[in-house]
Amino acid sequence: xxxxxxxxxxxxxxxxxxxxxxxxxxxxxxxxxxxxxxxxxxxxxxxxxxxxxxxxxxxxxxxxxxxxxxxxxxxxxxxxxxxxxxxxxxxxxxxxxxxxxxxxxxxxxxxxxxxxxxxxxxxxxxxxxxxxxxxxxxxxxxxxxxxxxxxxxxxxxxxxxxxxxxxxxxxxxxxxxxxxxxxxxxxxxxxxxxxxx
Amino acid sequence: xxxxxxxxxxxxxxxxxxxxxxxxxxxxxxxxxxxxxxxxxxxxxxxxxxxxxxxxxxxxxxxxxxxxxxxxxxxxxxxxxxxxxxxxxxxxxxxxxxxxxxxxxxxxxxxxxxxxxxxxxxxxxxxxxxxxxxxxxxxxxxxxxxxxxxxxxxxxxxxxxxxxxxxxxxxxxxxxxxxxxxxxxxxxxxxxxxxxxxxxxxxxxxxxxxxxxxxxxxxxxxxxxxxxxxxxxxxxxxxxxxxxxxxxxxxxxxxxxxxxxxxxxxxxxxxxxxxxxxxxxxxxxxxxxxxxxxxxxxxxxxxxxxxxxxxxxxxxxxxxxxxxxxxxxxxxxxxxxxxxxxxxxxxxxxxxxxxxxxxxxxxxxxxxxxxxxxxxxxxxxxxxxxxxxxxxxxxxxxxxxxxxxxxxxxxxxxxxxxxxxxxxxxxxxxxxxxxxxxxxxxx
Numbered sequence: 001x002x003x004x005x006x007x008x009x010x011x012x013x014x015x016x017x018x019x020x021x022x023x024x025x026x027x028x029x030x031x032x033x034x035x036x037x038x039x040x041x042x043x044x045x046x047x048x049x050x051x052x053x054x055x056x057x058x059x060x061x062x063x064x065x066x067x068x069x070x071x072x073x074x075x076x077x078x079x080x081x082x083x084x085x086x087x088x089x090x091x092x093x094x095x096x097x098x099x100x101x102x103x104x105x106x107x108x109x110x111x112x113x114x115x116x117x118x119x120x121x122x123x124x125x126x127x128x129x130x131x132x133x134x135x136x137x138x139x140x141x142x143x144x145x146x147x148x149x150x151x152x153x154x155x156x157x158x159x160x161x162x163x164x165x166x167x168x169x170x171x172x173x174x175x176x177x178x179x180x181x182x183x184x185x186x187x188x189x190x191x192x193x194x195x196x197x
Numbered sequence: 198x199x200x201x202x203x204x205x206x207x208x209x210x211x212x213x214x215x216x217x218x219x220x221x222x223x224x225x226x227x228x229x230x231x232x233x234x235x236x237x238x239x240x241x242x243x244x245x246x247x248x249x250x251x252x253x254x255x256x257x258x259x260x261x262x263x264x265x266x267x268x269x270x271x272x273x274x275x276x277x278x279x280x281x282x283x284x285x286x287x288x289x290x291x292x293x294x295x296x297x298x299x300x301x302x303x304x305x306x307x308x309x310x311x312x313x314x315x316x317x318x319x320x321x322x323x324x325x326x327x328x329x330x331x332x333x334x335x336x337x338x339x340x341x342x343x344x345x346x347x348x349x350x351x352x353x354x355x356x357x358x359x360x361x362x363x364x365x366x367x368x369x370x371x372x373x374x375x376x377x378x379x380x381x382x383x384x385x386x387x388x389x390x391x392x393x394x395x396x397x398x399x400x401x402x403x404x405x406x407x408x409x410x411x412x413x414x415x416x417x418x419x420x421x422x423x424x425x426x427x428x429x430x431x432x433x434x435x436x437x438x439x440x441x442x443x444x445x446x447x448x449x450x451x452x453x454x455x456x457x458x459x460x461x462x463x464x465x466x467x468x469x470x471x472x473x474x475x476x477x478x479x480x481x482x483x484x485x486x487x488x489x490x491x492x493x494x495x496x497x498x499x500x501x502x503x504x505x506x507x508x509x510x511x512x513x514x515x516x517x518x519x520x521x522x523x524x525x526x527x528x529x530x531x532x533x534x535x536x537x538x539x540x541x542x543x544x545x546x547x548x549x550x551x552x553x554x555x556x557x558x559x560x561x562x563x564x565x566x567x568x569x570x571x572x573x574x575x576x577x578x579x580x581x582x583x584x585x586x587x588x589x590x591x592x593x594x595x596x597x598x599x600x601x602x603x604x605x606x607x608x609x610x611x612x613x614x615x616x617x618x619x620x621x622x623x624x625x626x627x628x629x630x631x632x633x634x635x636x637x638x639x640x
Contacts (some may be wrong), residue, residue, distance in 0.1 A: 184540040185633075188552035192559070 006070035011149045013063035015157065018139050020056035024049055024159040025132050026168050033172035034179070050110070057107065064100070086180040092141035095134050136162060224426070224446045224462045225312050229351065232358040235315040242319050245326060245365070245429050253327045253428055254280075260432035261444050262424070266295055266380065266417030267486060268591075269504075269514040272424075275414055277580035278404045280328055282412035289331040290412040292324050292391070292422040296337040297373045297380035300486045301629040303513050305448035306418050307348055308460040310337065313422065314355035318368055321423035323428050325366035328414060332369070335418075336385060339372035376633070377487070377539035381590045382407075382415045384541075395541045396590035419448055419514075439465035443503050443511075452476075452517035452627065465503040469516070473497065476518035476630075480621075481525050481606050483628070485512025487532050488595025491525065509602070516627055524611050524621025528628065529603040530555070530562040535630035536596045547593045552586035554600060567614035574611070577604065614621070 027049035030037060037045050064080050075093060079086035081101065084094035109116060109124040139158060143150030150158055226238055236242075258273035285291040294317055298306040310317060317335065325333045331510025337352060353370050361367045373379050373388050381396050386407045388394035399406070416424075423445060427435050438446045442466035452458045454476040461472065473482060482497040484490055490509040491501070497518070500507050519525055537551035557577050560566040567573065581600055584593040604611070613620050 182542070182548065184537050184542050184548055184552050187549060188534070188537055188555055191553050191556040 003070055006066045007072060010063055010066040010070060011143065014139065014143065015149060015154060017059040017063055018158065018161060019055050020052055020059060021132060021135060022165060024053045024056065025128065025165050027052070028128060029165070029168040033092050033168075033175045035171070035175065049098065053107070053110075057103075060100070060103070070097045089142060092138055093143065096138040099131055099135040099138055102127050102134065106131065109197045118164065132165065213313060215517045216632075217345060225448075227312075229312050230315065232315055232355070235313065239313075239316065239319075239425070241324065242425070243428050246393050248323070248326075249430060250327065253323055253424070256427055256432045257424060260421060260423075260427050260435040262427070262435070263443075264417055265419035265423070265447065265514065267488065267510075269510065269512075272416065272420060274329070275404060275416070276324075278402075278411045279414040282405045283328065284410070288411050290328050290414060291408040292321060292328060292330045293333065293334045293336055293378055293385065293408065293415040294321050294418050294450065294569060295382075295385060295415050296335060296418040297375070298338060298513075299375065299377045299380045300451070300513050301377075301631055302458070302517060303450045303486060304458060304513050305450050305460050305514050307338075308450075309419055309422055310352055310447060311345060311348055314352050315359075316422040316425045317418045318355060318359060318364075319425035319428075320423070321366045321368055323424055324364045324414065324416075324421065330366065330414075332408065332411070334368050334369050334371050334389060334408065336371050336373045336389065338375035338379075340375070355488075377536065378541060378590060378592055381592075383590070386413065395543060396592075398589055421515065432633075439502055440505070442505055447511070447514060449502075449511075449514040449516050452515075454518070454520065463502055465501075466506075467502050469500050469502045469507070471517035472502070472516060476520055478521040479518045480523060481519045483515065483517040483519065484509050486515040486595075487536055487628075488512060488591070488598060489515060491529070491606040492596055492602075493606050494521075519627060520623075522621060523622045523627055524562065524610065524619050524624055525607040526562040526614060527556070527601060527619075527621065527624050529599065529607070530558040531560050531626040531629060531630055533596060533600060536592070536599075538633050540592060541589065544585040544588035544593075546584040550580055550593060551596055554580050554584070554596070558600065558603075561611065562618045563615060564614045564617050567611075568617035574604070579613040 015047055027037070027045055029035075031042075031046055031049060036042060037048075040048070045068055067075055068080065073088045075088055079093055079097060081097055083097040083101070084090045085097070086093035105124055106128055109121050113121050136158065140150055143154065150159075226234075230238055254273065254276055257276065260503045262272040263269045264272060264275075279290050282288075296306050296310055296317075298304070321333045321335065324330070335352065336350060337358070340349065349370070350374060356368050356370055359368075371389060373385065374394060376394070378384055378396060379388065379394055382403045383399055384394050384396045386403050387397055389408045403413045403415060405412055407415070423435070426446075435446075436444045438444060446462055446464055449461050449463055449472070450458050451461050451472050453473040465474065469482075473479065479494050479497070481491045481493055482491055484507060489512045492507060492509065496507075502511075502516075504511055519528060533551070536556045537555035540551050544549040554577060557573050557580070560570060561573050561577070577600065581597045585597045587593060610620060
């Protein structure tokens with residue numbers, strides 16, 4: 001297979017993975033912040049979060065596989081798991097390896113969720129907030145370079161992803177603060193003032 | 198009453214100990230008893246030789262004791278599962294006598310602890326020996342309001358009077374904040390473990406893993422006192438009271454008319470009416486507690502005091518007659534407002550549901566609003582359905598039970614309110630509903 005085909009396949013699946021993982025992040029933040037997606041019942045937000053995260057594994061596998069097969073740069077199989085073992089772009093490939101490891105931890109603990117303690121799952125799942133920025137750094141670090149797709153529309157797409165997740169995080173913190181201020185007495189007062197107008 | 202029982206009472210009278218028998222057959226004395234008087238009045242506590250291991254459990258099983266804290270769970274089954282968990286895990290269990298009445302209108306537990314603290318302590322000692330418990334905790338409401346004096350001090354003095362070596366069980370007295378849900382078993386375990394004292398999600402029941410992770414037997418103080426009576430007088434004595442399905446002497450807090458509430462001793466199957474006849478004319482009767490149910494006056498007139506006959510749980514033993522000049526809707530709204538404010542605010546259905554239900558009931562209780570707003574009943578029905586069976590504890594369920602019974606029992610009053618009238622002349626609340634001392638911390 002032509003090396004440039006592999007190169008583009010790797011870049012394209014990388015971008016698709018980024019978009020999918022961004023959607024997974026947005027859905028996960030929605031669930032954790034007890035929010036809703038218009039038109040969807042809560043359980044389908046959870047189901048969608050789970051299904052899309054599994055779907056993106058397929059894209060990630062192609063992304064890594066094509067990058068390994070591509071003979072233009074030499075990336076070893078090991079360096080796709082072991083951080084900073086790559087001779088080519090050790091930092092950016094290394095961040096990709098970190099993201100892969102974190103993702104494996106997230107997926108494995110979620111698949112075993114019924115068998116492990118809820119606390120372990122919860123702590124590991126917080127790693128999602130490390131996984132996603134690392135993946136973004138990997139994307140920009142490699143993709144924005146010479147011949148990468150993170151320029152022009154690709155760059156704008158990445159910026160849109162960052163803005164979306166940032167906004168979701170702000171919403172989550174605000175929602176949590178609003179909830180923590182809510183007490184039965186407050187709800188009673190609020191309902192009273194609403195119904196008596 | 199058996200011969201033994203009468204014999205003990207006779208002995209008490211003959212020895213001139215100034216302990217008088219009361220109108221309630223002497224299950225509770227008429228004045229507070231110290232340890233010496235207590236032994237004369239009730240007889241000595243059976244020694245471990247007189248009551249070998251296993252025998253107490255058998256007696257309690259035969260007696261058919263059910264918990265007197267409100268849920269009515271069979272004591273024997275709890276005992277078996279706690280001792281089973283203790284044996285399986287080789288961990289010594291904890292026993293907790295729960296004196297956190299919580300219910301503002303109920304006084305029976307405080308009354309019992311005031312008059313006969315040693316009966317509760319005896320029961321704890323007996324259960325402690327039977328389960329080979331290493332910890333025995335008596336939980337009482339901090340600064341428990343009691344008309345006659347400082348209850349916490351009285352209980353501590355009673356504990357100090359006892360001989361720990363002879364008892365074989367050392368009782369710790371722990372003061373628990375007097376909140377409505379503080380006595381819920383998981384909330385109580387949380388308090389005893391130094392936590393916030395709120396209902397929590399537990400993978401295992403407290404019977405498996407309770408205080409400090411040990412298998413924990415939590416029983417209402419009245420149930421514990423019944424253990425002490427059964428150990429002395431036997432299961433047959435216990436079954437002489439009440440009906441086959443609801444045996445045993447029980448304590449009730451009775452509101453009848455303008456008098457202060459009384460704590461009376463009664464047994465299932467007795468007519469209900471004599472207890473509340475003083476309050477005539479009455480409109481309805483609240484049975485069980487703030488998580489209980491209203492019944493109509495005609496029903497109360499003919500019913501017997503038993504769950505089977507009333508078809509509602511006797512719960513924590515509250516019987517409150519609502520005089521005819523009072524408005525049942527105003528009374529219910531007042532109670533439900535209290536219940537909503539007592540929510541720990543942990544679970545969505547309770548936090549968002551109960552205050553809305555309370556607000557809608559307040560509107561319904563006010564003829565001016567009830568006549569102007571349509572859909573109040575529909576909203577209430579819908580919200581009741583949405584909170585029922587949800588949440589960590591049964592606070593929403595119990596509150597909804599009260600609301601539902603009010604919507605049925607006071608339906609003519611509802612019709613009057615919707616026409617802009619109220620048949621109750623006196624809108625002052627009858628039953629107490631203290632404002633929360635402090636809000637539960639938000640989560």
